[in-house]
Amino acid sequence: MVKQMRLGLFENAQANDSGTATWRHPDNKRYLFDKLDYWRDTARMVEDAGFDFMFLADAWGWADVAGERPDVASAEGLDLPRLDPAIVLGALIPETSRLGLVATGSTLLEPPYAFARRMATLDILSGGRIGWNVVTTGTADTAVQGFGVPMVGHDERYLMADDFMQVVYKLWEQAWEEDALERDKNGRFADPAKVHRIEHEGPYFRSRGYGNTARSPQGTPVLFQAGASPAGRTFGGKHGEAIFVGSGPVEQLRALSASIRGEAVKNGRAADEVKIMAAISAVVGSTEEEAQRKYASVAAAQNPDVTIASYAWFTGLNLAAYDRDTPMTELKTELSQTQVARFAGKTVGDVLDDWHAHGVGARPFIGTPEQIADQMCKLVEGADLDGFLFSPVIPPASTADFIELVLPILKDRGAIAPHPAQPQTLRERLMGASSPALAESHTASGYRRKS
Numbered sequence: 001m002v003k004q005m006r007l008g009l010f011e012n013a014q015a016n017d018s019g020t021a022t023w024r025h026p027d028n029k030r031y032l033f034d035k036l037d038y039w040r041d042t043a044r045m046v047e048d049a050g051f052d053f054m055f056l057a058d059a060w061g062w063a064d065v066a067g068e069r070p071d072v073a074s075a076e077g078l079d080l081p082r083l084d085p086a087i088v089l090g091a092l093i094p095e096t097s098r099l100g101l102v103a104t105g106s107t108l109l110e111p112p113y114a115f116a117r118r119m120a121t122l123d124i125l126s127g128g129r130i131g132w133n134v135v136t137t138g139t140a141d142t143a144v145q146g147f148g149v150p151m152v153g154h155d156e157r158y159l160m161a162d163d164f165m166q167v168v169y170k171l172w173e174q175a176w177e178e179d180a181l182e183r184d185k186n187g188r189f190a191d192p193a194k195v196h197r198i199e200h201e202g203p204y205f206r207s208r209g210y211g212n213t214a215r216s217p218q219g220t221p222v223l224f225q226a227g228a229s230p231a232g233r234t235f236g237g238k239h240g241e242a243i244f245v246g247s248g249p250v251e252q253l254r255a256l257s258a259s260i261r262g263e264a265v266k267n268g269r270a271a272d273e274v275k276i277m278a279a280i281s282a283v284v285g286s287t288e289e290e291a292q293r294k295y296a297s298v299a300a301a302q303n304p305d306v307t308i309a310s311y312a313w314f315t316g317l318n319l320a321a322y323d324r325d326t327p328m329t330e331l332k333t334e335l336s337q338t339q340v341a342r343f344a345g346k347t348v349g350d351v352l353d354d355w356h357a358h359g360v361g362a363r364p365f366i367g368t369p370e371q372i373a374d375q376m377c378k379l380v381e382g383a384d385l386d387g388f389l390f391s392p393v394i395p396p397a398s399t400a401d402f403i404e405l406v407l408p409i410l411k412d413r414g415a416i417a418p419h420p421a422q423p424q425t426l427r428e429r430l431m432g433a434s435s436p437a438l439a440e441s442h443t444a445s446g447y448r449r450k451s
C-alpha cells in the first residue's frame with residue numbers, strides 16, 4: 001500500500017522567503033504580500049486542492065552582515081518589511097472553512113500570557129483550525145535589539161521555551177474547563193467552579209491568576225516545531241506534534257526522523273505520534289529541459305548581496321569575510337547551529353554557491369510532473385516521513401504548477417490523504433486524532449482539567 005502524505009503550504013508574510021529573493025521574478029505575486037487578495041487567493045487555492053494547512057513562517061530582526069550592510073534588508077525586501085502572521089491568519093478564517101492555519105511564534109520574544117490569548121482567540125474563531133510553530137528565535141541579533149532584551153545562548157533558549165510552554169499549557173489546558181461557559185441569560189455566563197487560577201513560578205516566566213480566554217476548541221493549538229539541533233530535537237520530542245525538517249538526501253532525513261521519533265518515545269509517546277514533514281520545493285516543466293530553463297530564470301532573478309545577508313541573518317556569520325576554501329567545520333555560531341552543521345565537509349565557497357541557488361531550503365526537485373511525484377513518494381517512504389511542507393520558489397506560480405501538474409498524479413497513486421468529509425479541527429485532520437484535544441500521552445495533557 002502507498003503511504004499517504006500530508007501536505008502543508010509554506011508561506012511567509014513578506015516579499016521573499018528568508019534566504020531567497022525571487023520578488024523580481026515576473027511570475028512572483030508575493031511582492032504584493034500586504035494585499036489581502038494575495039492571501040485570500042492563495043488560501044482558497046490550497047484549500048480547494050486538499051492541502052491540510054497553510055503555514056506562515058515568521059521572524060524578527062533583519063540581516064545586517066556584521067553591522068556593515070543593513071541596507072540589503074530593505075533594498076531587497078529580505079525580512080523587512082513583513083506582516084504579523086497571526087493577524088493575516090485571522091483575516092483568512094472567514095475565507096476558508098477546512099484549511100488548517102499555522103503561524104510561527106517566538107518563545108524568546110513574546111510574553112506567554114498575551115501570546116496564549118492571541119492563539120486561543122484564533123482557535124476559537126476558526127473552530128479549532130490553528131497550529132503554532134514554536135520557535136526559539138535563533139536568527140539575527142537584530143531581533144533582540146529591536147525588543148531591547150539580551151540574547152540568550154542556543155541551548156538555554158530551549159530551556160526558556162520549555163518554561164514558556166508550561167505557562168501556556170496551564171492557560172490553555174487548566175484555566176478554563178471545556179464546559180465552563182453557560183451563557184444563560186437567566187442564570188450566569190460561566191460557572192466559576194470551572195474557572196481556575198493558574199500559578200506559575202518558573203526560571204524565566206511567572207504568571208498568576210485567571211486565563212484571559214475560555215478554552216478554545218483544541219485547547220492547545222497543534223504544536224509544530226522545527227529545531228534540528230540536539231537541544232531542538234529533545235524539545236521537539238517532548239512538545240512537538242508535527243515537526244518540520246529541511247529537505248536533503250534520503251539517508252540524512254531518515255536518520256533525522258529516526259532521532260526525532262526516538263525523542264518522542266523517550267517522552268512516553270508512540271513513535272508515529274509525531275508527524276514529520278519535510279520542506280520541499282519543486283520546479284515543474286513539461287520536459288526536463290523546460291524545468292531546467294524555469295530554474296535558470298529563478299537563479300537569474302536573485303541578487304548575490306542577498307546570499308551573504310541571508311546567511312548572516314541565520315547564523316551571524318559573514319561568509320564574505322572568509323576565504324572560499326575555508327572548511328565550514330571551522331565556523332561557530334550561537335544562532336542557528338543547524339545552518340552550519342548541515343554543511344560539514346563543505347567549504348565556505350560551496351555554501352555561497354548553494355545558498356545563492358536556493359537559500360535556506362534544499363535544492364528544489366526539478367523535472368517533469370512524474371519525476372517530481374516519484375521523488376516525493378520515494379522520500380516519504382525512504383525517510384519515514386508523514387508528508388511535505390511545499391515551499392513555492394516563485395509564489396504563487398510554483399504552488400499553482402504543483403497543484404495543476406503534480407498533485408493529480410499523487411492523487412491517482414493514492415498517495416494523498418483524502419479531504420475530510422466534514423470540517424474537522426486541525427488536530428483531528430493532521431494527526432488522525434479522534435478528539436480535538438492533545439493526546440493523553442502528551443506532556444501537556446497532565447495539566448488538563450477534565451469536566
Ligand SMILES: Cc1cc2nc3c(=O)[nH]c(=O)nc-3n(C[C@H](O)[C@H](O)[C@H](O)COP(=O)(O)O)c2cc1C
Pocket residue numbers: 056057058059104133134135136137138139225226227228229230231232233244245246279335336337338389
Ligand atoms: C521548514 C522549517 C520552517 C521553519 N520556520 C521558522 C520560522 O518561521 N521562524 C523561525 O524563527 N525559524 C524557523 N525555522 C528554524 C527552526 O525553528 C530553528 O530555529 C532552526 O532550525 C534553528 O534551531 P536549531 O539550532 O535547534 O536547529 C524553520 C525551520 C524549518 C526546517
